[in-house]
Amino acid sequence: MNNLAISEEWGSSCDGFVTPTGLDLEQAKNFLAQHKIRYVFAQFVDIYGTAKGKAVPVDHLEDIVTDGAGFAGGGVFGLRIPPHGPEYIVVGDLKTLTLLPWSPGYARIMGTGTVGGQPHPIDTRNILQAQIDRLEGRGWVLNTGIEPEFSLLERTADGSVVPLDSTDTLRKPAYDYRGLSRARIFLERVTESLKAIGIDVYQIDHEDANGQYEINFKYSDAMTSADTILLFKMAASEIAHELGAICSFMPKPKTSMTGNGMHIHCSIADKNSRNLFHDPNDRRGLGLSDLAYHFTAGLLEHAKPLTALLAPSVNSYKRLVVGQNASGTTWCPVFIAYGDNNRTAALRTATGRVEVRMGDSGMNPYLAQAAVIAAGLDGIDRKLDPGEPHNVNFYALSRREVVERGIEFLPQSLCEAINELEASDLFRETLGAEFIDEFVTLKRTEWEEYHRHVSDWETNRYLAFF
Structure with a gap:
């Protein structure tokens, strides 16, 4: 039964796990360090709504929120980007930074899916944002x-x-x-x-x-x-x-x-x-x-x-x-x-x-x-x-x-x-x-x-x- 128990690392208390709002980059780095986060999952969803992304070592958080994380869009259903097309770039939004208690050492960040520096019109998160x-x-x-x-x-x-x-x-x-x-x-x-x-x-x-x-x-x-x-x-x-x-x-x-x-x-x-x-x-x-x-x-x-x-x-x-x-x-x-x-x-x-x-x-x-x-x-x-x-x-x-x-x-x-x-x-x-x-x-x-x-x-x- 031990493997079924709630992890003692986080299950006994919720205090401190909620990401504070309005963090700047340095504050976000400190928050992740405080919780011993090793990787940040740079995340988006495909047309089916399933989670996609890359695991990025935490010391490269700044890259995600400035240049963004790059993906070959042709490898994902629904982005309509051909294999010879431009990169699909997810520019992280610190407001979406969230710890993942079920995956100790991991956090996730979502953001705007872009192509050529512009929000990609068939990224479904962007479609919702437009409405x-x-x-x-x-x-x-x-x-x-x-x-x-x-x-x-x-x-x-x-x-x-x-x-x-x-x-x-x-x-x-x-x-x-x-x-x-x-x-x-x-x-x-x-x-x-x-x-x-x-x-x-x-x-x-x-x-x-x-x-x-x-x-x-x-x-x-x-x-x-x-x-x-x-x-x-x-x-x-x-x-x-x-x-x-x-x-x-x-x-x-x-x-x-x-x-x-x-x-x-x-x-x-x-x-x-x-x-x-x-x-x-x-x-x-x-x-x-x-x-x-x-x-x-x-x-x-x-x-x-x-x-x-x-x-x-x-x-x-x-x-x-x-x-x-x-x-x-x-x-x-x-x-x-x-x-x-x-x-x-x-x-x-x-x-x-x-x-x-x-x-x-x-x-x-x-x-x-x-x-x-x-x-x-x-x-x-x-x-x-x-x-x-x-x-x-x-x-x-x-x-x-x-x-x-x-x-x-x-x-x-x-x-x-x-x-x-x-x-x-x-x-x-x-x-x-x-x-x-x-x-x-x-x-x-x-x-x-x-x-x-x-x-x-x-x-x-x-x-x-x-």
């Missing part, structure tokens, strides 16, 4: 609370994948004490790692599938939320690996399991941190302002192309299904509607916020939030009206009954979603034509590879059928 700048121009900030679900699994001797806890077998295990308690070593290590660097974890629960969990963080501005999700995935993956487990963010790991969602709670605040989505005098009684309703209407208006960016893999659409899921209740509604605390609609409203529910844990959080801002601002600028809320259990309705209510469905395959994205003038204009073309090309290739693959299901069904 944040649009909000800042109006004196606004988007606050988001992102809820990542994940599966804690292990691979058996025969190659199959099963929940790490072999006793986690309840038919309906949501909030189960035993399932939560028996994963506590992993969950505690991840939680204490995040708390040690100032990420406010406020609750942990066992989700609706065997081996499935969720760790929730306090909301923050959109960029901080995306950075937090990246740190969480890094910590969870490495800690699981040390324990001989797999922390999977796959949208639908098994047919019999509920999928891994990543819901995004949204609200806009002004420079005084006043929630502009809240109105206690809302005539609909939902506690929402006109601004919130316009934002919601924008999300509904662009829900179909938005799905390609929030549910970006072939596997996403095994989770995002019309009708009952093989694993029972599905928490990933495909109905393009909103409702008061209605978890069967694509958008759920609560007092002062809107929850986007169709996304999964395979999303790139930078790209997803950029798209949410773009869609929401379009609704605000055009003063779109989402209509009246739908407070009905959509799962209890037939497809015909849903259609009769004027409700459409989200795309049911990656191919369908990509077609919607490619045809979207809004996202081509706001996220950039070059980015959309690259994303569509990559995802079409993914779909074609999948579509040509002969699965076990096909073999079992058709081998001796005809």
Whole structure:
């Protein structure tokens, strides 16, 4: 059990691990020296939202924040830099300097991805920053609370994948004490790692599938939320690996399991941190302002192309299904509607916020939030009206009954979603034509590879059928 214990180096106290704000270069060097940091991970994310970077000896920190760390962009999906093209340079931002308690002796720094001295237009962190700048121009900030679900699994001797806890077998295990308690070593290590660097974890629960969990963080501005999700995935993956487990963010790991969602709670605040989505005098009684309703209407208006960016893999659409899921209740509604605390609609409203529910844990959080801002601002600028809320259990309705209510469905395959994205003038204009073309090309290739693959299901069904 010793290898499962929280490291005594940092687990007993969070004091001193949070990087002070406003550090200059010399102060940053002193902070890293104080914590015996040997390497700084100069980091960025690829188009899929996965962590990329280089380990740089700490005595070269100054190089990262001045000249930047150079990368051969042709070696990374989604940067659209040919092998003979210019270097992709990440210029570190000291505000993002963070210790990595799960990797003693390491810190990380993120920054602006540049080519030729200019921010690279299809670096997804830059894409999010561009949308944040649009909000800042109006004196606004988007606050988001992102809820990542994940599966804690292990691979058996025969190659199959099963929940790490072999006793986690309840038919309906949501909030189960035993399932939560028996994963506590992993969950505690991840939680204490995040708390040690100032990420406010406020609750942990066992989700609706065997081996499935969720760790929730306090909301923050959109960029901080995306950075937090990246740190969480890094910590969870490495800690699981040390324990001989797999922390999977796959949208639908098994047919019999509920999928891994990543819901995004949204609200806009002004420079005084006043929630502009809240109105206690809302005539609909939902506690929402006109601004919130316009934002919601924008999300509904662009829900179909938005799905390609929030549910970006072939596997996403095994989770995002019309009708009952093989694993029972599905928490990933495909109905393009909103409702008061209605978890069967694509958008759920609560007092002062809107929850986007169709996304999964395979999303790139930078790209997803950029798209949410773009869609929401379009609704605000055009003063779109989402209509009246739908407070009905959509799962209890037939497809015909849903259609009769004027409700459409989200795309049911990656191919369908990509077609919607490619045809979207809004996202081509706001996220950039070059980015959309690259994303569509990559995802079409993914779909074609999948579509040509002969699965076990096909073999079992058709081998001796005809």
